[in-house]
Amino acid sequence: MIIKDDIKNLLDELIKVKAVFAPKKDAEDTVLFGKLASGAEWYGDSLLTHTTAKDKVYLQSETFFKIKKDKNGVFLEDPAEPAETVIFGCRPCDARGFDIIGKLFNWSGFVDEYYTKRIQKTTIITISCEKPESTCFCTSFLNGSPVNSTGSDLLLTPLKEGSCLAEAITAKGEAIITGYSRYFKEAGAAEEKAKIEFKTEAEKKITKKLDLPGIKQKLDTSFDSSYWDTAHLPCVKCGACTFVCPTCYCFDITEKAFDNINSERVRSWDTCMSELFTRMAGGVNPRIDTKKRFRQRFMHKFNYHVDNFKEELCTGCGRCIKACPVSIDIRSVIENV
């Protein structure tokens, strides 16, 4: 258990030894995960940050290695090792996103060392959601809830008496509690009970529950459905949905050349909404139509990924619903197939 007032003190301590990212207002009052200079900068009043914390582990643009090519040959230089990091104030949907992406980055025995090294050095401290919004639908997913701990190292659940129940989920979370034990005290049965009440109350606020197994089954046979002929029409292919998503992971690998000698191999987030995503040299493009790209996004999340990983590529954060400039709601798109 930790007293809410002590959270800022804990953050101040953590800042001394790690890079700490937490929800923070920027110059335009947008709440984003920013690097804290002091615990007082943490802004804990909003439910969801504008974008996820995904980019703190899976960088939006990341140098794989530097290349130097001169008359003596080609030399590749590895990037610096990632720093010890804390993501504080993550929500359960965002934390679960790390778990989902992590499986992809370790898929079939091929380990993406850039993601893996960074997540190993990151401690994720999640805060349970007291007031889910109308766009939230985490309870549609297996074990999904405003207090779900998947992907988190430490879970803080606010209780009524101005304190939070602190639960270590992993050894990294345990290390925070033991390393800063002066801020934590033992919780009892009353706190455990309060957490159950918290969960019940919070889940009541989530009114939309999708039948995901039913949707998966429906999508199995609806690739050729005429539904897609019209469903995609409002979409403007901006890709905002993919960039705010805690689970969208598709990437591009490109070369950033500075001059004839120096360049960098760079991995950047990409979006399946872009025509370039699948366009081959020579111009052939299997997903040239918006319809195909639109269908790919929903099929990938609720059908293909389920075939490969036995879980959806979505955590129900609802950010894509908020970010869409033409109000496309992911929940209705898949329910109406």
Added chain:
Amino acid sequence: MAENIYKPHLAKVVEIKAETGDIKSYKFELQDPEVRKTFTWKAGQFLILDIFGIGETIFTFANPQTRSEFVECTIRKVGRVTEAIHELEIGATVGLRGPYGNWFPFDKWQGKNLLYIAGGVGLAALRSSIEFALDTFKDFKKKTILYGARSPLDICYKDRFSDWEKVPDTEIILTADKGADGWKHKVGFVPAVLKEVHPSPADSVAIICGPPIMIKFVLKELLDLGFTPEQIVTTLEMRMKCGLGKCGRCNVKHLYICKDGPVFTYSQLKDLPDEY
């Protein structure tokens, strides 16, 4: 931690050969002697070639594991990276990583007739398979290679055919969409020549690669000839970046061409949506 999956091995260009006006073949020698010893692949797999300062692109291994002194690729100039490749000179350093993907299922083809059908630069994707079959010819019955290109000038691997034909029970049938003076082979599209040659499906496997339009009509002919979907094998290409099923773009349904392919039987493909 195991080796970095995105980091290429360094290699040098040791041989360049112009095949046609826009196709060149390259031999690369891996620089690290240790890597040279351990680097191996199976016919049908592909690699990612790295032109430092320009970027990466996917190519199939043109040579089989039975001829693995160098890594060979046959490359048509078609985009930004391949243009840069066509400007490489002997001695240039490139990177390569792989091998990726699945391979031709030779263990299932033991004792069968192999019918290779290729169009244009598609022959490059089948060369490793053809040469593997020729190097292990005792394991197979007749090897037939039906190959067509737009014109006699666009025929790739001209100087390899005489060696190929020396292998017992091997036949090469060449065709050009349009003939030219001195062209002693067939004239006409590959599917039409296939119909004329009329191969028997008995105890046979057809392995095809070429432009989509050729594949479409070759498939129709093969089915008409009595080949079952299980007896028809092809290799697909899609835009790829990682080669490992992670970058998310080369999927057809839940399958990733880079990881679950590129080699598929027609019986697998006919149940997949036409999104490749």
